[in-house]
Amino acid sequence: MKQRIRRGMKVIVVGAGLAGLTAAVKLKEMGAKVSLIEARDRVGGRVLTIRGAFxxxxxxxxxxxxxxxxQQEITRLVEEQGLSxxxxxxxxxxxxxxxxxxxxxxxxxxxxxxxxxxxxxxxxxxxxxxxxxxxxxxxxxxxxxxxxxxxxxxxxxxxxxxxxxxxxxxxxxxxxxxxxxxxxxxxxxxxxxxxxxxxxxxxGGNDRLPLALAEHLGEDLRLNSVVRAVCQDRNSVRLTVETANGQEVSLQGAYAVLAVPATTLRSIHMQPPLPSLQARAIRSLKxxxxxxxxxxxxxxxxxxxxxxxxxxxxxxxxxxxxxxxxxxxxxxxxxxxxxxxxxxxxxxxxxxxxxxxxxxxxxxxxxxxxxxxxxxxxxxxxDPWAQGGYAYFDPHFDPHLREWLARPHGRIVFAGEHTSVNWQGYMNGAVESGLRASEEVCAMVSG
Structure with a gap:
């Protein structure tokens, strides 16, 4: 892929499910310096193949x-990773x-x-x-x-x-x-x-896709790391991350991609706060x-x-x-x-x-x-990092708010199956949203 982002520009991606992995790999291909932060001790998120038990x-x-x-996006990604x-x-x-x-x-x-x-x-x-x-x-x-x-x-x-x-x-x-x-x-x-x-x-198992994507990131992937806060100003974002041993570290980048479920997103402190409609959309999604x-x-x-x-x-x-x-x-x-x-x-x-x-x-x-x-x-x-299978819309969710689930907030963009309009609830929706998030960051840099 042709370089489209100034080489070395730091982008921090939160969540190593299919959405976050897709965004991280594509941003790295575009020329960004990527750090991927994941709370679990594995990649894949809600993609989990059980092996060794049968x-x-x-x-x-x-x-x-x-x-x-x-579902073209995930099919293409599978092919790109040499899988079938x-x-x-x-x-x-x-x-x-x-x-x-x-x-x-x-x-x-x-x-x-x-x-x-x-x-x-x-x-x-x-x-x-x-x-x-x-x-x-x-x-x-x-x-x-x-x-x-x-x-x-x-x-x-x-x-x-x-x-x-x-x-x-x-x-x-x-x-x-x-x-x-x-x-x-x-x-x-x-x-x-x-x-x-x-x-x-x-x-060979659906987890082969997240594992293949993770190989592209090497030491740029951090497991057992929980994002507690995301702060931003006109020039950068700063994340407060709790490591496996309970210590807090600070990571700084030009942009951040939050590719986590709304259930997890609700517990991350944002400064400045999300717009009221966006906060309401995230808070009310089931x-x-x-x-x-x-x-x-x-x-x-x-x-x-x-x-x-x-x-x-x-x-x-x-x-x-x-x-x-x-x-x-x-x-x-x-x-x-x-x-x-x-x-x-x-x-x-x-x-x-x-x-x-x-x-x-x-x-x-x-x-x-x-x-x-x-x-x-x-x-x-x-599961503390999912708190459910995937998103659904109940009668209390205002449909006008749906677009706010995927709307950027300053230097922060959002991904995850819940942000997909065409394939919400599917693995393809996660991949699709990761591709969108990477393109949004690229557009912000270019703009």
Whole structure:
């Protein structure tokens, strides 16, 4: 890449998830002297591949999992790092309603039929939203935003199937119908349908991408370092950083990129303070409760001809999908993705009955025909540096504020999946935001 920033100009990036790593590497390529600060003892943030815990050296994703067709930014970055993608879950997602205890067979709806259950009654609202160019600062968006999905379901006198499909979307939005703004659902239906485009994982594990990016930074990457304050004046930024041994050090640069979730951003002291609207946007943004369970069995009982390997469900254990169909071996790993209230429900099942309680909940799928070999469970709301899976928009979030999540503040620019308009909640959104942040710094230097 051609040098576009005065060589040696210091830029400090906070957060070594995909957003921060992407920004740091691109800024370094532009000629900047980069320091990347990360609170964890590893890179990747909410991209976390579990290795060494499963038989036959299999691995699975307990964080960011899917790369969708059309997500050009992350696809290009994967190629640039010499990595490759593997096609997965070719039949996409279906929907399985929870019939309650004691029923062995379940009716399975195709993803298209499940989508239409909500898309048809929402068509007038989706059409109106499109006429406003899907702008979040429009009166149409404001009206949609004030209503929850649950309130809309009551308004249209939704039947049990509609309500079950809507609740199953907590495996995608990480929020129940009572928590989710109707605007978020309409916005999704006005674009791509979740789980229906071709999906991919990175060959060998998604963590290979953040690890590859980190190699470009060497000693410019500092782990176990927590940013406590960011101060700026007309000429520079100064960060107060707490090191692993509890000491505070000061770092100075020309610009800073804050690539951390809003949950973490809220605890960083800013001087001068953020504009009131920006502070309000960051303060009011919610993050979804998420428990992800990886269950390895001695045989992949869910892999049957004609049956989808990924399903949304309104069951207490959430959505499920094949976690490693692209890997060799008769043993296989099944992912349970419990978003919203299902996260708490899943934790209760494990607390009361152990992991076997999750296995029993999959009896209808044939879990009793296999033996559980290994398991790993992660609850993201318990992670101090994430405090949730990813962002979602509830009825209390003012849609006019969304643009403020990504708006620069003096010499500080912001990145992270929550700042992405097109791919919020996705790994691609994180990468996209990191690219944007690097270009914004470059533009500030040039301007």
């Amino acid at each position: 038989a036959l050296e299999q691995h699975a994703e307990v964080g960011g999992d899917f790369i969708d067709e059309g 993608l593997r096609s997965i879950l070719r039949k996409g997602f279906a929907f399985v309603p929870n019939p309650g205890p004691g029923r062995r067979r379940r009716h399975i709806l195709t993803g298209e039929k499940a989508r239409d259950t909500l898309a048809h009654p929402l068509y007038p609202l989706v059409t109106a939203y499109r006429t406003a160019d899907k702008r979040w600062d429009s009166p149409i968006a404001a009206q949609l935003a004030r209503q929850s999905v649950a309130q809309w379901l009551d308004e249209v006198k939704a039947d049990s199937t509609m309500r079950a499909v809507a609740r199953s979307l907590r495996g995608f939005f990480l929020a129940d119908p009572e928590e989710l703004s109707l605007l978020a659902l309409v916005d999704q239906l006005a674009g791509d349908v979740p789980g229906q485009a071709a999906m991919y994982r990175i060959e 993050y979804g409760r998420t428990t992800k369970a990886l269950l390895q069995f001695d045989k992949s009982f869910w892999r049957k001809k004609g049956r989808p390997r990924a399903c949304g469900t309104d069951a207490p254990t959430g959505a499920f999908w094949d976690a490693n169909e692209e890997q060799a071996g008769e043993v296989g790993i099944l992912t349970l993705m419990a978003g919203g209230q299902a996260s708490e429900d899943t934790q209760k099942i494990v607390a009361q009955r152990g992991v076997e309680g999750l296995v029993d909940a999959l009896d209808w799928l044939g879990s009793r025909s296999a033996t559980l070999v290994h398991s790993r469970i992660v609850t993201w709301e318990d």
